[in-house]
Amino acid sequence: xxxxxxxxxxxxxxxxxxxxxxxxxxxxxxxxxxxxxxxxxxxxxxxxxxxxxxxxxxxxxxxxxxxxxxxxxxxxxxxxxxxxxxxxxxxxxxxxxxxxxxxxxxxxxxxxxxxxxxxxxxxxxxxxxxxxxxxxxxxxxxxxxxxxxxxxxxxxxxxxxxxxxxxxxxxxxxxxxxxxxxxxxxxxxxxxxxxxxxxxxxxxxxxxxxxxxxxxxxxxxxxxxxxxxxxxxxxxxxxxxxxxxxxxxxxxxxxxxxxxxxxxxxxxxxxxxxxxxxxxxxxxxxxxxxxxxxxxxxxxxxxxxxxxxxxxxxxxxxxxxxxxxxxxxxxxxxxxxxxxxxxxxxxxxxxxxxxxxxxxxxxxxxxxxxxxxxxxxxxxxxxxxxxxxxxxxxxxxxxxxxxxxxxxxxxxxxxxxxxxxxxxxxxxxxxxxxxxxxxxxxxxxxxxxxxxxxxxxxxxxxxxxxxxxxx
Amino acid sequence: xxxxxxxxxxxxxxxxxxxxxxxxxxxxxxxxxxxxxxxxxxxxxxxxxxxxxxxxxxxxxxxxxxxxxxxxxxxxxxxxxxxxxxxxxxxxxxxxxxxxxxxxxxxxxxxxxxxxxxxxxxxxxxxxxxxxxxxxxxxxxxxxxxxxxxxxxxxxxxxxxxxxxxxxxxxxxxxxxxx
Numbered sequence: 001x002x003x004x005x006x007x008x009x010x011x012x013x014x015x016x017x018x019x020x021x022x023x024x025x026x027x028x029x030x031x032x033x034x035x036x037x038x039x040x041x042x043x044x045x046x047x048x049x050x051x052x053x054x055x056x057x058x059x060x061x062x063x064x065x066x067x068x069x070x071x072x073x074x075x076x077x078x079x080x081x082x083x084x085x086x087x088x089x090x091x092x093x094x095x096x097x098x099x100x101x102x103x104x105x106x107x108x109x110x111x112x113x114x115x116x117x118x119x120x121x122x123x124x125x126x127x128x129x130x131x132x133x134x135x136x137x138x139x140x141x142x143x144x145x146x147x148x149x150x151x152x153x154x155x156x157x158x159x160x161x162x163x164x165x166x167x168x169x170x171x172x173x174x175x176x177x178x179x180x181x182x183x184x185x186x187x188x189x190x191x192x193x194x195x196x197x198x199x200x201x202x203x204x205x206x207x208x209x210x211x212x213x214x215x216x217x218x219x220x221x222x223x224x225x226x227x228x229x230x231x232x233x234x235x236x237x238x239x240x241x242x243x244x245x246x247x248x249x250x251x252x253x254x255x256x257x258x259x260x261x262x263x264x265x266x267x268x269x270x271x272x273x274x275x276x277x278x279x280x281x282x283x284x285x286x287x288x289x290x291x292x293x294x295x296x297x298x299x300x301x302x303x304x305x306x307x308x309x310x311x312x313x314x315x316x317x318x319x320x321x322x323x324x325x326x327x328x329x330x331x332x333x334x335x336x337x338x339x340x341x342x343x344x345x346x347x348x349x350x351x352x353x354x355x356x357x358x359x360x361x362x363x364x365x366x367x368x369x370x371x372x373x374x375x376x377x378x379x380x381x382x383x384x385x386x387x388x389x390x391x392x393x394x395x396x397x398x399x400x401x402x403x404x405x406x407x408x409x410x411x412x413x414x415x416x417x418x419x420x421x422x423x424x425x426x427x428x429x430x431x432x433x434x435x436x437x438x439x440x441x442x443x444x445x446x447x448x449x450x451x452x453x454x455x456x457x458x459x460x461x462x463x464x465x466x467x468x469x470x471x
Numbered sequence: 472x473x474x475x476x477x478x479x480x481x482x483x484x485x486x487x488x489x490x491x492x493x494x495x496x497x498x499x500x501x502x503x504x505x506x507x508x509x510x511x512x513x514x515x516x517x518x519x520x521x522x523x524x525x526x527x528x529x530x531x532x533x534x535x536x537x538x539x540x541x542x543x544x545x546x547x548x549x550x551x552x553x554x555x556x557x558x559x560x561x562x563x564x565x566x567x568x569x570x571x572x573x574x575x576x577x578x579x580x581x582x583x584x585x586x587x588x589x590x591x592x593x594x595x596x597x598x599x600x601x602x603x604x605x606x607x608x609x610x611x612x613x614x615x616x617x618x619x620x621x622x623x624x625x626x627x628x629x630x631x632x633x634x635x636x637x638x639x640x641x642x643x644x645x646x647x648x649x650x
Binding site: 109287288 | 532558559561562595604605614615622623626643644646647
């Protein structure tokens with residue numbers, strides 16, 4: 001039987017041995033076995049040249065694996081360039097690959113052309129020079145196209161309008177959260193930048209702001225790629241980023257669409273009707289490899305600030321998971337590769353393949369996400385809630401438009417985001433576009449709504465009967 | 472010249488530093504900078520460095536000042552270490568010029584200096600108040616910060632225990648916010 005006395009074996013069991021091994025006896029590069037090593041990756045030592053070559057090979061391997069799902073034969077490629085280390089490295093690698101192919105070793109280059117796409121975030125963040133990022137692309141003769149964040153509020157045409165959030169808390173008997181919006185022409189005197197800042201100011205937390213920023217950037221990148229007639233978009237997500245995204249997206253309630261957001265390929269980024277295919281070819285390189293690659297190839301990059309730059313760890317979910325994953329990876333070097341291997345095995349569930357798209361993030365929206373939210377513990381019992389209607393003042397509406405519900409068109413995570421947003425917040429113009437697309441494509445099925453409402457009512461009456469037994 | 476010999480007392484930080492090796496005050500570091508040090512509250516270093524003849528206040532270039540060559544430096548006991556803080560690390564350092572290039576002159580007569588001590592020292596003198604936890608943690612550097620010694624990963628050469636040599640170039644780069 002198991003003896004509880006202290007034996008040497010028992011003492012050493014609880015602690016996992018930390019894996020940082022330094023100064024191994026045979027100090028030579030493991031690949032060429034001739035040169036002195038300059039870097040240690042996952043306990044293997046590499047010399048500078050072998051390391052650079054290995055990184056290039058990893059990139060090309062990842063790219064060729066994704067090539068099996070290429071949309072057209074000779075696609076035009078747009079490289080998403082944020083200016084940070086990973087995307088700058090990716091641009092260099094892609095340009096180098098294209099140059100190599102054009103030199104004539106391949107019968108026909110796999111990709112027709114390469115351009116760079118950048119989203120200018122100076123409306124929200126200052127302290128970095130946007131021109132430097134275009135210089136990075138210009139230095140290797142790549143055209144750089146720029147979209148500005150505030151473009152999502154640039155209204156054009158006479159059908160132009162915005163969706164404004166109207167937050168109504170309804171008295172007991174119906175569902176807890178109702179996401180109602182109304183059409184508004186928006187304040188045309190306010191410049192797009194102001195409207196953008198108002199949107200972010202109206203969001204609840206730093207996590208929500210980062211989420212909304214990601215959504216807007218994805219939309220703008222997809223639109224840039226479409227405008228440049230590129231069928232393919234390359235996203236600069238390193239292995240470390242993918243590992244921490246996996247954890248943070250799950251924490252934010254994006255598990256339903258997770259394979260699309262961290263996977264090697266995303267069949268459509270942006271709406272399903274007019275999206276582009278996106279690859280993540282840097283997924284096999286961890287941040288350390290990218291940093292050293294940039295150092296030794298003298299690749300310039302720019303530090304682009306975000307909401308949580310310089311903030312403590314607990315500023316947002318993303319920040320927390322990043323420091324968790326990076327900290328773990330330092331002591332246990334196979335953390336990030338193991339997580340990335342798991343990521344590659346993820347597949348969309350069958351419901352996700354046929355689900356409607358969320359009008360905010362364009363990811364599959366789980367039907368009955370509302371039911372999940374209703375099962376959350378409430379702080380205040382519904383019977384004590386008073387009837388509140390927070391209707392924000394909206395200017396310049398020609399005819400009084402009533403608010404309509406969009407709950408069924410929102411994914412779980414976007415519902416959480418809007419739940420904590422202030423009423424009167426105007427959503428970017430693409431949300432209305434997505435809503436119109438879906439409304440014309442498939443009229444709302446009233447039968448389904450009725451069944452839902454019916455079961456809700458039955459559940460509600462049952463709850464009222466046993467309410468007195470609740471603690 | 473004599474200021475180098477007597478050094479000056481680096482004010483002890485509130486955290487206890489002693490872990491068996493020499494404390495900062497005992498080591499008597501003298502930091503030579505390319506620009507006059509900004510005034511730090513209660514910092515004896517600033518007062519002495521400003522009056523020290525080794526600081527060339529009119530020099531605007533980054534890089535080692537001429538006055539360094541004029542000092543009668545005993546090569547065996549004094550090391551010159553050049554440090555750089557790039558790719559996001561400059562947000563933690565007190566000013567941009569220091570972050571681009573900063574040279575330390577270190578007295579190693581009593582005991583050689585290793586990376587652990589350098590990290591501690593940088594954390595006390597160069598890092599902005601309140602950001603120490605983003606730079607060093609538990610006697611070591613924060614995860615996510617790469618240390619490069621003479622263009623080589625520090626993990627290849629003994630990590631924290633690496634003993635600094637004269638003329639070493641140590642670069643700190645941050646890989647968080649990689650984009």
